[in-house]
Amino acid sequence: MVDSDGLLRGKVVLITGASSGIGAAAARVFAGEGAAVVLAARREARLAALVAELTDKGHPASAVLCDVTRAEDARRAVAHALRHHGRLDGAFNNAGRGGDLTPLHEMDDDVYDAILDTNVRGLWNCLRAEIAAMLPTGGGAIVNNSSVGGLVAIPTAAPYVASKHAVVGFTRAAADEYAGRGVRVNAVAPGSTLSEITADWYARNPGLQDRIHASVPQGRTAAPEEVAEAAAWLLSDRSSYVTGTVLPVDGGYVNR
Numbered sequence: 001m002v003d004s005d006g007l008l009r010g011k012v013v014l015i016t017g018a019s020s021g022i023g024a025a026a027a028r029v030f031a032g033e034g035a036a037v038v039l040a041a042r043r044e045a046r047l048a049a050l051v052a053e054l055t056d057k058g059h060p061a062s063a064v065l066c067d068v069t070r071a072e073d074a075r076r077a078v079a080h081a082l083r084h085h086g087r088l089d090g091a092f093n094n095a096g097r098g099g100d101l102t103p104l105h106e107m108d109d110d111v112y113d114a115i116l117d118t119n120v121r122g123l124w125n126c127l128r129a130e131i132a133a134m135l136p137t138g139g140g141a142i143v144n145n146s147s148v149g150g151l152v153a154i155p156t157a158a159p160y161v162a163s164k165h166a167v168v169g170f171t172r173a174a175a176d177e178y179a180g181r182g183v184r185v186n187a188v189a190p191g192s193t194l195s196e197i198t199a200d201w202y203a204r205n206p207g208l209q210d211r212i213h214a215s216v217p218q219g220r221t222a223a224p225e226e227v228a229e230a231a232a233w234l235l236s237d238r239s240s241y242v243t244g245t246v247l248p249v250d251g252g253y254v255n256r
């Protein structure tokens with residue numbers, strides 16, 4: 001991460017699922033770019049440690065407990081941003097969950113429920129609260145975290161693939177609906193990215209990392225900061241005429 005003069009200088013940006021992985025990397029990247037960051041997630045101790053790390057470096061940051069599957073939590077996270085930082089300029093809807101690599105016909109309803117509830121209902125809850133907060137101040141920018149699985153099929157992850165396609169659908173629908181009122185809505189579609197989940201998958205499935213790398217033109221797993229950098233640009237005024245798009249951050253995977 002390189003501290004710069006500030007792609008996001010002066011902006012207040014909410015990040016969901018900020019306690020680990022891409023969300024935590026986004027907190028560091030966005031703060032380094034000058035944003036005041038509001039970290040929303042469920043794990044209080046991790047959030048507190050990240051807020052302390054950022055504020056020790058002089059970056060404005062605060063945390064709010066938020067389970068995105070609960071509409072009242074999403075509203076509370078946005079209200080926290082307004083109360084502590086005065087406005088909401090950007091949101092990175094990053095919270096999400098995957099599943100084990102199981103064939104579709106062997107998956108139970110509880111897997112479907114957990115994945116769809118977080119990735120689709122969670123986004124629905126956040127979008128409504130965020131857009132409602134942005135409209136009175138003339139707009140803002142939202143980036144949703146989809147996946148390459150939101151653009152193409154990936155094996156043995158059907159509910160995840162369906163949920164991430166829905167993230168793309170919400171992105172396009174909201175972008176179209178609010179383009180005339182100053183709210184831009186885009187998505188990133190990461191390929192395999194290093195996080196606790198991918199590290200665990202690689203550890204539990206010998207050969208998986210090599211197989212994934214063989215399918216990616218750049219031949220490696222992304223660092224979470226590489227996804228965060230793309231989201232930072234989409235949240236910034238530098239992408240002012242970009243809305244409704246889905247940006248793969250995937251080492252070339254979907255374009256093979």
Ligand SMILES: NC(=O)c1ccc[n+]([C@@H]2O[C@H](COP(=O)([O-])OP(=O)(O)OC[C@H]3O[C@@H](n4cnc5c(N)ncnc54)[C@H](O)[C@@H]3O)[C@@H](O)[C@H]2O)c1
Binds near residue numbers: 018094097118145224
């Ligand atoms: N790592 C990858 O290879 C990869 C690839 C494509 C897309 N993604 C997407 O990136 C996003 C971040 O994933 P990650 O890889 O950093 O893994 P991660 O598990 O480290 O991050 C997911 C975050 O979302 C949070 N979360 C889950 N359910 C939540 C809920 N109900 N309320 C609030 N927070 C919740 C988790 O606690 C965690 O902080 C997810 O949406 C994931 O689908 C990841």
